[in-house]
Amino acid sequence: MDDKYTAMWEQLGLDISAHDGLLKVLGQFYGDIYLSQDKRLKGMEYLDFVLSEVHGLRIQELQKAKAAEKKIIGTFCVFVPEELVWAADGVCVGLCAGAEIGKESAEKILPRNTCALIKSFVGFKLAKLCPYIESCDLVVGETTCDGKKKAYEIFEEYVPMHVMELPQMKRDADRALFKSEVLRFKSKIEEITGRQITAERLGGAIRLINNRRRALQRLNKLRAGSPCPISGRDVLLVNQISFYDDPARFTEKINALCDELEGRVKAEEGIVENGMPRLMMSGCPMAVPNWKLPYVVESSGAVIVGEESCIGTRNTRDLVDEGVKNLGGMIDALVDRYMRIDCACFTPNPERLEHIVGMAKELQADGVIHYALQFCHPYTVEAYKVEKALEKAGIPLLRIETDYSMEDVEQLKTRVEAFVELVRQ
Numbered sequence: 001m002d003d004k005y006t007a008m009w010e011q012l013g014l015d016i017s018a019h020d021g022l023l024k025v026l027g028q029f030y031g032d033i034y035l036s037q038d039k040r041l042k043g044m045e046y047l048d049f050v051l052s053e054v055h056g057l058r059i060q061e062l063q064k065a066k067a068a069e070k071k072i073i074g075t076f077c078v079f080v081p082e083e084l085v086w087a088a089d090g091v092c093v094g095l096c097a098g099a100e101i102g103k104e105s106a107e108k109i110l111p112r113n114t115c116a117l118i119k120s121f122v123g124f125k126l127a128k129l130c131p132y133i134e135s136c137d138l139v140v141g142e143t144t145c146d147g148k149k150k151a152y153e154i155f156e157e158y159v160p161m162h163v164m165e166l167p168q169m170k171r172d173a174d175r176a177l178f179k180s181e182v183l184r185f186k187s188k189i190e191e192i193t194g195r196q197i198t199a200e201r202l203g204g205a206i207r208l209i210n211n212r213r214r215a216l217q218r219l220n221k222l223r224a225g226s227p228c229p230i231s232g233r234d235v236l237l238v239n240q241i242s243f244y245d246d247p248a249r250f251t252e253k254i255n256a257l258c259d260e261l262e263g264r265v266k267a268e269e270g271i272v273e274n275g276m277p278r279l280m281m282s283g284c285p286m287a288v289p290n291w292k293l294p295y296v297v298e299s300s301g302a303v304i305v306g307e308e309s310c311i312g313t314r315n316t317r318d319l320v321d322e323g324v325k326n327l328g329g330m331i332d333a334l335v336d337r338y339m340r341i342d343c344a345c346f347t348p349n350p351e352r353l354e355h356i357v358g359m360a361k362e363l364q365a366d367g368v369i370h371y372a373l374q375f376c377h378p379y380t381v382e383a384y385k386v387e388k389a390l391e392k393a394g395i396p397l398l399r400i401e402t403d404y405s406m407e408d409v410e411q412l413k414t415r416v417e418a419f420v421e422l423v424r425q
């Protein structure tokens with residue numbers, strides 16, 4: 001990205017030299033991890049372009065939207081029903097929080113043993129590094145894990161926030177609580193945008209976001225074949241970009257990528273040699289630019305065939321029912337769809353175990369890597385149950401706990417290589 005955006009970044013209040021440092025690291029990382037791959041699909045050029053313009057063109061689009069009196073709403077969790085934002089003619093962006101830069105600033109106010117994702121979003125704000133956060137008219141938090149909900153109390157000193165209370169169980173009373181929170185969120189969005197959410201607008205938004213999910217489902221189906229036609233890294237990137245690109249444009253581009261992929265599948269053309277161990281990732285979301293573990297895995301003689309994660313199938317598996325025509329019914333359809341999310345914040349959470357085993361079998365995965373951020377209690381603790389469920393199904397598991405630093409790359413590589421050797425046998 002060049003100087004043509006500097007004035008815009010200055011206007012947004014970014015720390016220009018720290019931000020330059022971030023872009024430099026991002027560019028280097030991207031070159032090593034993405035552009036060095038062989039046999040990439042032509043359709044990935046769009047994703048390369050979007051990533052290269054991640055703090056440029058897309059931010060410019062958001063500024064234009066703001067000038068047209070649209071509101072920008074930032075979210076951190078796939079529990080926030082973004083359909084309500086689009087229905088009020090707002091723009092919803094996922095705030096990524098996948099980099100270590102800004103950690104020092106975050107650790108001035110957060111305990112060091114906080115998960116890297118939380119430190120990242122607080123650090124990005126304090127160090128003035130993220131043009132998305134600075135573009136937001138409202139940031140939506142949620143009471144998923146303790147670390148996040150307490151960090152939001154601090155975060156709201158810096159940005160306008162709305163926090164949704166999320167249930168921790170899935171009984172009728174919990175659904176009722178979630179529904180009341182969805183309605184409170186709808187009122188907040190209507191208030192901030194000054195637009196009423198009607199059945200017609202919400203129906204359109206539901207179709208818009210379902211179509212994006214359908215394109216990602218199609219991609220997941222196509223990449224499941226053998227030989228594997230696309231790298232796991234590339235599919236992760238597609239999922240990451242789905243959180244901040246324009247949904248209609250993104251859907252069109254991903255469907256074009258899938259058309260190309262279909263040709264590759266028909267020709268039985270793989271991205272790696274046939275017989276290479278197929279691994280599935282499961283666990284915490286990997287936000288941009290957290291590509292460390294997928295890179296380690298795919299440079300250790302294995303290919304990633306699926307991601308059981310919020311930046312993966314947890315976010316795309318379920319659609320909102322489009323058969324309902326009245327507003328009340330649509331709200332219920334949203335509530336039902338979002339209550340099916342199997343985040344480790346729920347207790348008990350048997351659906352996630354079923355999904356992991358089912359997905360690993362369907363993808364013919366030779367093994368699963370359970371990925372959790374250090375200090376993330378929901379996922380590190382739930383890993384025990386995941387391991388037991390997979391053991392019962394005869395599928396090997398490797399548990400990894402890490403953060404965003406590069407210090408443990410060699411150690412990770414040794415463990416992953418040993419696991420690849422094990423599943424190969």
Ligand code: SF4
Pocket residue numbers: 076077078079144145284285310341343344345
């Ligand atoms: S892992 Fe849980 S808390 Fe994190 S984004 Fe997903 S649903 Fe939200």
Ligand code: SF4
Pocket residue numbers: 115116117118144145146147148284285373375376377378379
């Ligand atoms: S990774 Fe775990 S600890 Fe970190 S924000 Fe997500 S649920 Fe919370």
